[in-house]
Amino acid sequence: xxxxxxxxxxALTGTGINSKIIxxxxxxxxRGNNYVLFVAxxxxxxxxxxxxxxxxxxxxxxxxxxxxxxxxxxxxxxLQKSEGKGQDFEVIAENIEILGTADPNEYPLQPKRHSLxxxxxxxxxxxxxxxxxxxxxxxHSMIYAIHTFFTEKGFYNIHTPIITGSDCEGAGExxxxxxxxxxxxxKKEDGSIDYSQDFFGKETNLTVSGQLNVELACMAMSKVYxxxxxxRAENSNTTRHLAEFWMIEPEVAFNxxxxxxxxxxxxLKYLISYALEHCMTDLSFLQDRLKQEEKGKPAxxxxxxxxxxxxxxxxxxxxxxxxxxxxxxxxxxxxxxxxKFKYPINGFGTDLQSEHERFLVEKHFKKPxxxxxxxxxxxxxxxxxxxxxxxxxAMDVLFPQIxxxxxxxxxxxxxxxxxxxxxxxxxxxxxxxxxxDTRKYGSVPHAGFGLGFERLMLFVTGMTNIRDVIPFPRYPxxxxx
RNA sequence: UCCUCAGUAGCUCAGUUGGUUAGAGCAUCUGACUGUUAAUCAGAGGGUCCCUGGUUCGAGUCCAGGCUGAGGAGCCA
Numbered sequence: 001x002x003x004x005x006x007x008x009x010x011a012l013t014g015t016g017i018n019s020k021i022i023x024x025x026x027x028x029x030x031r032g033n034n035y036v037l038f039v040a041x042x043x044x045x046x047x048x049x050x051x052x053x054x055x056x057x058x059x060x061x062x063x064x065x066x067x068x069x070x071x072x073x074x075x076x077x078x079l080q081k082s083e084g085k086g087q088d089f090e091v092i093a094e095n096i097e098i099l100g101t102a103d104p105n106e107y108p109l110q111p112k113r114h115s116l117x118x119x120x121x122x123x124x125x126x127x128x129x130x131x132x133x134x135x136x137x138x139x140h141s142m143i144y145a146i147h148t149f150f151t152e153k154g155f156y157n158i159h160t161p162i163i164t165g166s167d168c169e170g171a172g173e174x175x176x177x178x179x180x181x182x183x184x185x186x187k188k189e190d191g192s193i194d195y196s197q198d199f200f201g202k203e204t205n206l207t208v209s210g211q212l213n214v215e216l217a218c219m220a221m222s223k224v225y226x227x228x229x230x231x232r233a234e235n236s237n238t239t240r241h242l243a244e245f246w247m248i249e250p251e252v253a254f255n256x257x258x259x260x261x262x263x264x265x266x267x268l269k270y271l272i273s274y275a276l277e278h279c280m281t282d283l284s285f286l287q288d289r290l291k292q293e294e295k296g297k298p299a300x301x302x303x304x305x306x307x308x309x310x311x312x313x314x315x316x317x318x319x320x321x322x323x324x325x326x327x328x329x330x331x332x333x334x335x336x337x338x339x340k341f342k343y344p345i346n347g348f349g350t351d352l353q354s355e356h357e358r359f360l361v362e363k364h365f366k367k368p369x370x371x372x373x374x375x376x377x378x379x380x381x382x383x384x385x386x387x388x389x390x391x392x393x394a395m396d397v398l399f400p401q402i403x404x405x406x407x408x409x410x411x412x413x414x415x416x417x418x419x420x421x422x423x424x425x426x427x428x429x430x431x432x433x434x435x436x437d438t439r440k441y442g443s444v445p446h447a448g449f450g451l452g453f454e455r456l457m458l459f460v461t462g463m464t465n466i467r468d469v470i471p472f473p474r475y476p477x478x479x480x481x
Numbered sequence: 482u483c484c485u486c487a488g489u490a491g492c493u494c495a496g497u498u499g500g501u502u503a504g505a506g507c508a509u510c511u512g513a514c515u516g517u518u519a520a521u522c523a524g525a526g527g528g529u530c531c532c533u534g535g536u537u538c539g540a541g542u543c544c545a546g547g548c549u550g551a552g553g554a555g556c557c558a
Contacts, residue, residue, distance in 0.1 A: 035515045053516080069508095086518040108491065110508050112519050117550065118492070172557065209558090234556055235482055247558065342554080354554080407558065452558030465551090477549085 006079075009045035014089050016079050023050060023091060024074045024099065026128060029111040030067050032056070038084075039067055039093075040111075041075070044127075047134055047281050051082065051090040063096055069111060070102030070128070113292075116468055123472065123481045131289060134282035135461055135469055138275060142456065143227075145274035146248055149267060150225050155250065158217045160210030160226040165202055166431060173233040174205035175243075206231035209450065210249050212382075212435055215411065218251040218446055219438045225250035227453075235476050239465045240402060242454060244474035251448030257384075257393040257410040260447035261370050264397055264406050265318050267451070268368075272310050275460050283307055283461075290462050303401070306462040318368040318397065324348060326371055329364060330356055348390075351378050354403050361398045369398045381425040383409035384445075385417055395449070402458050408449020415439040 006021040025043030032038050035056050040049035052075050056064065067073065076095035082088060108122050109129065119126040126132045147157065163177060179199040180186065186194040195203045210226035217224045227248045234241070250263065275283065287306035294303070304312065321329075330336055330345045330352075343353045352371075361369050373391040376383070383392035397406035412418045418439050422432055429436075457469035467473040472481050 029519070031517055031520055033514055033517080033520095036517080038517050038520090040518085051518085056515095082516095084516055084518070105509060106491085110492065110519085112492080112507065114492065120550090230558085232557075236556065237482085238554080238556095239552080241557070245558070402558095404558065450558060455558055 005074075007045040008041065008043045008048075008050045011050050011079055011091070012046055012048055012087075012089060014079070014081075017089065018078065018080055020076065020094070021079050021091065022074060022076050023052075025050070025072070027067060027069055027071045027073060027102075028128075030069060037064065037067065039073075041073065042128075042133070044133060044136075047130060047137075047285050048087075051084070051087050052077070052093050052096075053090050054093045054096070058094075059096060063098065066098045066101050067096070068102060068104040068107070070104075070107040070109060072099040072102075073097065074099055116465065120467060120473075127471075130285060132468075134285050135457070135463065136471070137282050138279045138461055139457055139469065139471075141275060141278050142271060142453070142460065145271050145278075146227060146453075148274075149270050150223075150250065153223065155223040155225050156217070156221050158210075158214050158221075158224045158226050160207070160213040160228060162207055162229060163200075163204055164207045165200060165204050166212065172208050174208055175231050175233045177204045177206055208232055209247065211251070211448065211450065214249055214251045214448070215435070215446070216438060218253050218448070219442065219444070222253040223250075224252075237476060239467075240455065240458070242466055242470060242473055242475055245466075245470065246453035248451045248453060249448060251446060253444050253446045255410070255447040256445060257372060257395055257447055260408055260410060260449060261318075261320060261372070261395055264370070264395070264408065264449055264451075268397070268405070268456075269314055271456065272313050272460065276307070276310055276314075283310070286461050286463075303462075309400075309462070310460065313368060313399075316367040318370050319365040320370045320372065322373040323352075323371055323375065323391065324373065326352070326356075326360060330359065333359060333364070335359060349375050349377070357398050357403050358400075361400050361403075368400070371396045371398065376421075379409070381421040381427065382411050382418070384412045385421070393447075397449075399455075399459055401464075402455050405455045405459065406449050406451045408447065410445065410447040413439055413443045413445050415443065 003022060005024050006016060008023055008025060010016075011021060011023055023041065023043070025041040027039055028042050028049050029040040030037065032054070037054035037056055039052040039054060041052055042049045054064070054067070074097040075091055075093050077091040077093040079089055079091050082090040084090070109125060114129065119129060119132070127136060150157065180197065186197045188194045195201070198204070208230055210228055210230070214224055214226045225248060228246065229244055230247045231244050232241075233243065250267075252259070252263065255263070283306060290306055303309070327345060327348060327350065331347070335341050336345050341355055343355065345356070361367070372393070372395045373386060374394045375390060376385060376392045379392050379394045383394050385392055393410035395408050396404050399405045412421060415436065418436065419429070422429060454466050454469050458464070458466055461469055463469050467475060
């Protein structure tokens with residue numbers, strides 16, 4: 001006899017029909033009468049539940065009582081065509097083993113819609129909901145697609161360090177990392193902290209970006225990418241920021257900003273088409289969920305259905321324009337002339353606010369936009385200085401609703417110019433010697449970008465809060481679970 | 482960090498100008514029903530009204546401070 005567990009996703013397609021199978025999983029819903037019980041179970045392999053039909057007479061009272069929402073069970077029975085209308089197949093239970101009970105008086109999940117805020121509070125259990133099951137499966141598919149995309153293009157994955165001794169990655173506030181006793185910190189004679197006694201013998205932090213390290217690998221391997229966790233200790237309380245998030249950073253030798261843009265656009269379109277191809281069931285569920293949520297809203301606030309929105313990205317080329325051109329458009333725009341912008345446009349040098357980005361993407365071009373050649377003052381030191389001496393070869397990919405999804409640039413590869421930019425940025429030269437060495441020995445043009453993985457997940461799933469697209473969100477005042 | 486809004490049963494929420502014993506739906510428990518689809522029907526139990534202080538004869542309701550959450554802004558990915 002077959003004693004192997006059948007995954008519910010397989011059972012739902014009728015694999016093993018009319019024969020005995022064993023399924024294991026968690027009860028999502030249980031209902032019935034004195035004679036027959038219908039138990040919906042889920043094992044994570046599919047959005048859909050498998051219906052187990054329980055002939056009450058065949059089971060004792062104590063087993064039946066334990067068939068409550070949240071309990072884990074193993075069911076042995078015949079898989080057959082369902083007599084009911086809601087599903088194609090069902091299992092007629094012959095044997096039920098209770099693997100783990102869940103006291104219905106305490107189990108917090110009900111077979112009904114819960115608010116996302118409530119589910120965040122029970123983050124340890126939220127995987128057991130349809131929504132988070134769908135998000136989890138899509139997230140995995142996106143991770144797989146990312147590695148597949150780069151592998152097919154001949155990239156090498158580089159594990160860049162999570163602990164960094166460099167405090168000049170320049171992307172935000174860092175989390176300090178130390179094994180020193182905080183109640184008894186060793187001090188030097190001048191009163192400053194004596195890091196020579198710390199674990200690494202120097203000041204260390206959690207990385208805010210793998211870019212500088214991945215550039216080192218790029219200067220030998222040509223096409224590389226890093227995909228890892230990054231940490232920002234900014235006190236950001238928004239639906240788009242996390243203290244711990246995952247970032248994909250490709251870096252390509254001999255590429256200019258043009259090829260960098262091409263790569264970014266191709267990459268995003270690949271991932272979105274991968275999701276449409278492999279995650280349709282979960283995407284449809286999330287689309288319907290979103291529709292439900294928007295039901296009460298006025299028509300003009302309702303967004304395009306999720307799947308249409310994803311297809312729309314595939315069907316349109318991203319609009320590419322320079323920062324300077326964008327400023328001109330914004331200056332002449334209706335909201336600017338009518339004083340509708342909270343931050344008015346003041347010519348070249350104005351840093352673009354989210355309201356401006358949103359105007360360009362959602363109102364003016366109505367498609368994704370790549371902005372290039374920003375004023376050097378508002379961008380990072382490693383970006384290549386353009387011939388005008390005013391702008392740098394930066395590129396930001398802006399998406400509807402979420403704003404900046406990718407930030408990248410061609411890198412400054414001229415030794416002297418880079419040195420000068422480091423100086424202007426006020427970064428101590430002695431900390432950057434290894435990075436400067438890449439420009440000293442065999443320097444070549446190269447370019448790369450960073451894609452915030454959870455921002456991508458926001459777009460693909462249509463979720464609106466970034467805390468719901470990462471399994472264990474970390475944000476100010478919260479490191480629970 | 483700033484602005485706005487919110488916190489009442491396990492969940493989602495109602496609670497009138499400050500007034501007796503704080504309500505509903507769902508969930509839970511008990512019962513009814515031979516195939517349910519968030520099953521249905523009947524009944525029952527369930528409350529630190531976020532916390533601290535204040536005003537008042539009297540506070541879920543008013544005031545102050547704090548905590549927590551949501552949305553927006555800044556920082557960015």
